[in-house]
Amino acid sequence: MTSPTKLQQDLAERILQMVKEDGLGAGAWLSENSAARRLNVSRTPVRAAIDHLARQGLVRRHPNKGVELLSAPAGMAGGALPDIAELAMVRIARDRESGKLPDEISELELMRRYEIGRPELQRLLARLADLDMIERKPGYGWRFLHGPRDLSAHDERYRFRLLIEPMGLLEPGFALAPGWIEEMRTRHRETLERPWRESSAIGFFEMNADFHEGLAAASGNRFIHSAVRRQNQMRRLSNYDWTFGFERVVVNSREHLQMLDTLEAGDRELASALMRSHLRRAMQLRRADGLDGTSSIDAVAFQN
Amino acid sequence: MTSPTKLQQDLAERILQMVKEDGLGAGAWLSENSAARRLNVSRTPVRAAIDHLARQGLVRRHPNKGVELLSAPAGMAGGALPDIAELAMVRIARDRESGKLPDEISELELMRRYEIGRPELQRLLARLADLDMIERKPGYGWRFLHGPRDLSAHDERYRFRLLIEPMGLLEPGFALAPGWIEEMRTRHRETLERPWRESSAIGFFEMNADFHEGLAAASGNRFIHSAVRRQNQMRRLSNYDWTFGFERVVVNSREHLQMLDTLEAGDRELASALMRSHLRRAMQLRRADGLDGTSSIDAVAFQN
């Protein structure tokens, strides 16, 4: 009856995912041991995770015999929901961007404002510092590195991405994981077919991020991959909203699908060129929007 | 008689640097207040720093009147000497590279091995994690991401740098800080003129790093700057030794000087091309060395 810890929840989800990947159905038997090995973790948390699943009625323990799968897990439930720290980071970034936070601030003040404990806050500040959003002051306190409503950052960001992402497709070790193209295609198609709602923005952002990060990973160059992942982390803090409407979603997704087709055909040169113009277009978009300075910022992500 | 804290030591050094930059000589008077303002810090640690300098005989306090500078600080003492955490990071990276550390390891084991406290260790691990050298395991412990003696990383690193550093010189906002070229030139000339010793390796590395980071900063693109700084941080962990002998130092420095001349003349296109071939040459060098796999690794930095 103890509430499951984060690791245990995580393991429970991954176990269901493993079951799905292996195509197991109701009546199959699971093994604590092999699950623990596959998840690279000891049996203890796996046991707890299975207990958790048993409480939900998905599996049943047979004493001294094993664990029986009762029903195949249907549709993916939620996927990774952002934890409390992630959420606080987004709130801090938003408040800073909209000018609600001063240039310099102490840890205690942040703890009070966002009602989080010190260890969490410190991890959070460390992450923000690595993204070059803040730095420690000598002595006490922290300082934000960019002013609120820093417009030039958008152009710099896209110019940086233009340097590495198109070239990543041309790296000698480039190799896509099997099935990746198809999975991405499916996700994009679903986005296009489903009706657009405000709440789709986060899912759309994550799909976008996965697309670019997946290609960077395929480059085989860990530094390109790392740089793109960083870009996504930063963007996640300020861009979880999408203010360009559904027609831009369509254009964006079509361009992605075209790149996927091109890559499947093996024409990396062309894909690289497409990526370049894709990013250029996105840069223009941002810039045009940035002119009024506030509209995209005040659209609130995570409000619900 | 209390031992100076890290901030105080830092301030003491920076005060000396300020004195030098302002061209003050023996007999000049320092003010706690203005120093505190310039250093963006309260008077308390500045006072302590000055007390520290007084104990070393560099300044003298005159009660209720001020602080007298006794002797102009001559040659830069050490420059920033790496703190204990930095040192431990280098040791960990080296031990990992040479295979002395296993793929997975617990925090306590690291605390025992390197004799550091938990908070220091945690900061250190967080930094290593941001450099993509390690990651948390689910459950307890940490895992190194790259195997020891990972040769492919060198080529990937240089291919990444080739994407961004030459292009950084062509960014529209490119602007060098006044005096930067001259200062860099001086440091390079001194390196070339001074006799080469093993202990010069660290200074040489830092000059190198400052050269590349300075150009990246001048690009006016914060993401390029940030990426190059990250590269330097990573390189610092494994490349503090220099195993190519003095002749390579000469070649390297000459190439840097040539770029400085070209930039001074305003020809950024040519400078960009020079940077490209500079990095290509450095990549070749690494690769040729990497063939035997161990020599450069076992040459120990910081052993004395």
Place this chain on the structure above:
DNA sequence: TAATGTATTTCATCCAAAAATAAGACAAGC
């Protein structure tokens, strides 16, 4: 024999209190 069940050990985090240190205010001296 290979799995689960149970107990022990090791490890990491959390919490509260105390110590250290910086920031800020006020008084005193030149």
Place this chain on the structure above:
DNA sequence: GCTTGTCTTATTTTTGGATGAAATACATTA
């Protein structure tokens, strides 16, 4: 009026113990 000296307050860091969780070893059962 500006400086340094002194004091108070606010913030941060450290520390030790307590709690909780994971890894590991051992016993038990099909």
